[in-house]
Amino acid sequence: MDSATSEQLYRLRAPVSGREGFAQAEQDVVYRDAETGEELEPVAQVLPLSPSASRLPRTPVNLRVCRRCEQLTARDLATCEFCGLPLN
Ligand SMILES: [Zn+2]
Numbered sequence: 316m317d318s319a320t321s322e323q324l325y326r327l328r329a330p331v332s333g334r335e336g337f338a339q340a341e342q343d344v345v346y347r348d349a350e351t352g353e354e355l356e357p358v359a360q361v362l363p364l365s366p367s368a369s370r371l372p373r374t375p376v377n378l379r380v381c382r383r384c385e386q387l388t389a390r391d392l393a394t395c396e397f398c399g400l401p402l403n
Contacts, residue, residue: 323365324372329353337361337372368392 325340329348336355338346346355362373369389371377378387384398394401 319366319368320370321366322370324361325357326359326361327355328358329355363389368396 322339324337326335327338327340327346328335329351330353332348332351332353334348334351334353335358336348338355340346340357347353348355363369363371369391371389371391373389377390379390379402380386381388381395381398381400381402383400384395386395386397388395388397388402392402
């Protein structure tokens with residue numbers, strides 16, 4: 316079955332260049348742009364928020380419509396996260 320993960324994906328941005336990236340950032344760790352060396356600042360948490368059974372970012376390609384409740388639910392879950400309907 317699905318097991319919830321505590322890893323949280325963040326969108327990180329370099330303030331001067333505006334370059335962005337994604338990482339499972341941890342507190343008190345400094346992240347730097349691999350090309351410019353700029354320090355990256357977390358600017359957003361990426362859905363789904365931790366803890367979640369889904370590990371896929373909430374982009375259209377990672378979602379599907381539940382045939383019972385018609386909500387958008389993550390493709391990597393065995394059951395609809397809203398109504399519990401098995402999805403396979
Ligand atoms: Zn559903």
